[in-house]
Amino acid sequence: MSSTGGERRLLVRDLAQLATPGGTAAPLRGQALGEVDVLEDAYVLCAGRSIEDVGRMRDLPRLDGDVEELDGRGLCAIPGLVDCHTHACFAGDRVDEFALRASGATYEELHAAGGGIMSTVRATREAGEPALADTVRKHRGWMLRAGTTTFESKSGYGLDRETELASLHAVKAAGGVPTWLGAHAVPPEFDDADAYLDFALAEVLPGAAEIAEAADVFLERGAFDIDQARRYLTACREAGLALRLHGDQFTERGAVSLAIELDARSIDHLEATRDAGVAALGRSDVVAVLLPASALFLARPMPPGRELVEAGAIVALATDFNPGSAFCESLPLVCSLAATQLRLSPAEALAACTINAAHVLGRSDRRGRLAPGYDADIVLLEAPDWRYVAYHLGANLVADVILQGERAELG
Numbered sequence: 001m002s003s004t005g006g007e008r009r010l011l012v013r014d015l016a017q018l019a020t021p022g023g024t025a026a027p028l029r030g031q032a033l034g035e036v037d038v039l040e041d042a043y044v045l046c047a048g049r050s051i052e053d054v055g056r057m058r059d060l061p062r063l064d065g066d067v068e069e070l071d072g073r074g075l076c077a078i079p080g081l082v083d084c085h086t087h088a089c090f091a092g093d094r095v096d097e098f099a100l101r102a103s104g105a106t107y108e109e110l111h112a113a114g115g116g117i118m119s120t121v122r123a124t125r126e127a128g129e130p131a132l133a134d135t136v137r138k139h140r141g142w143m144l145r146a147g148t149t150t151f152e153s154k155s156g157y158g159l160d161r162e163t164e165l166a167s168l169h170a171v172k173a174a175g176g177v178p179t180w181l182g183a184h185a186v187p188p189e190f191d192d193a194d195a196y197l198d199f200a201l202a203e204v205l206p207g208a209a210e211i212a213e214a215a216d217v218f219l220e221r222g223a224f225d226i227d228q229a230r231r232y233l234t235a236c237r238e239a240g241l242a243l244r245l246h247g248d249q250f251t252e253r254g255a256v257s258l259a260i261e262l263d264a265r266s267i268d269h270l271e272a273t274r275d276a277g278v279a280a281l282g283r284s285d286v287v288a289v290l291l292p293a294s295a296l297f298l299a300r301p302m303p304p305g306r307e308l309v310e311a312g313a314i315v316a317l318a319t320d321f322n323p324g325s326a327f328c329e330s331l332p333l334v335c336s337l338a339a340t341q342l343r344l345s346p347a348e349a350l351a352a353c354t355i356n357a358a359h360v361l362g363r364s365d366r367r368g369r370l371a372p373g374y375d376a377d378i379v380l381l382e383a384p385d386w387r388y389v390a391y392h393l394g395a396n397l398v399a400d401v402i403l404q405g406e407r408a409e410l411g
């Protein structure tokens with residue numbers, strides 16, 4: 001087989017297995033969500049930044065020209081993982097709050113008392129753009145070591161013009177997909193949520209819409225109500241942003257119907273969603289993004305994962321990486337939680353944090369599958385069977401990451 005025009009080529013050969021969401025469709029739902037294609041004794045050939053070919057070693061054609069080779073013996077290849085929901089741009093930590101929660105304080109009580117999200121807002125406002133950019137780069141390194149090759153990150157810890165825009169810039173500079181979470185909490189300089197939204201939509205949205213790809217809102221008791229969320233999201237849609245919602249985390253307040261009404265890309269959390277919400281998502285094209293590490297970290301009920309899959313919903317998985325409710329950057333751990341707590345099969349979990357997560361980020365035409373034409377983002381797991389990604393609880397099995405056709409420095 002001849003090279004496609006002098007591009008750098010990398011052959012990963014003799015893989016124990018190669019596993020990828022099957023077919024060409026995206027997003028996947030219903031039975032197709034669980035249909036992973038597995039090739040034993042496999043190879044993947046990268047040309048430049050793309051995948052040129054995948055197959056069985058016995059079918060490997062003769063390759064002319066310079067080809068770098070990587071020994072895949074004892075390794076399984078899966079697509080680079082896609083984390084479609086993180087809050088990676090923050091300063092400081094919440095380790096004191098974490099310790100307080102262990103002795104009985106709840107997340108919502110800490111938030112209501114001016115701690116929680118607002119304590120991270122105070123630290124993030126003080127940090128300045130260079131420090132924020134360093135922090136996002138550091139967090140991106142943590143994610144990469146856990147196998148995440150594409151990440152989204154929200155702003156939402158600035159809540160003033162300067163820090164929100166600096167956060168979005170920092171995410172983009174670190175290679176992330178920025179989402180403007182302008183409606184995360186009401187900062188103390190405003191009397192109420194409506195006054196804050198007047199400011200955010202007039203003063204921040206025009207700049208945010210130039211950097212971000214989507215907008216997000218925290219629709220919850222103590223944050224924004226349904227009318228405020230509708231107003232915020234409608235303005236963001238008019239500015240050209242895709243729409244996301246944090247909904248049904250603690251209480252059901254109409255977030256599912258609002259997401260469907262506004263044709264949002266996703267609704268994320270859903271720990272409190274009951275049967276009617278599950279059925280409505282099953283009939284809709286809004287992705288249900290499940291964040292079981294957040295439910296675990298806050299000792300909250302898990303979202304109804306199996307029920308959503310059975311209802312035909314488009315399900316994705318993400319970490320929700322943030323300093324307060326999910327200090328966890330590991331999608332493999334999320335896959336373990338999906339299999340043990342949400343009753344998703346390893347195959348459903350893999351599709352949920354690859355091709356379906358790529359769909360949430362508008363990138364399913366080139367991310368989230370190991371197939372010709374897709375980006376050469378590949379995770380090599382040190383395991384005899386790809387399902388170890390969910391099975392080996394808490395382990396980091398990532399031996400190597402190929403990012404855009406090159407071996408990544410994992411540090």
Ligand code: NIG
Nearest residue numbers: 117218294320322323324325
């Ligand atoms: O998705 N629930 C709202 N936002 C984040 C948590 C942010 C924080 O606690 O700092 C979440 O869980």
Ligand code: FE
Nearest residue numbers: 085087246320
């Ligand atoms: Fe979140």
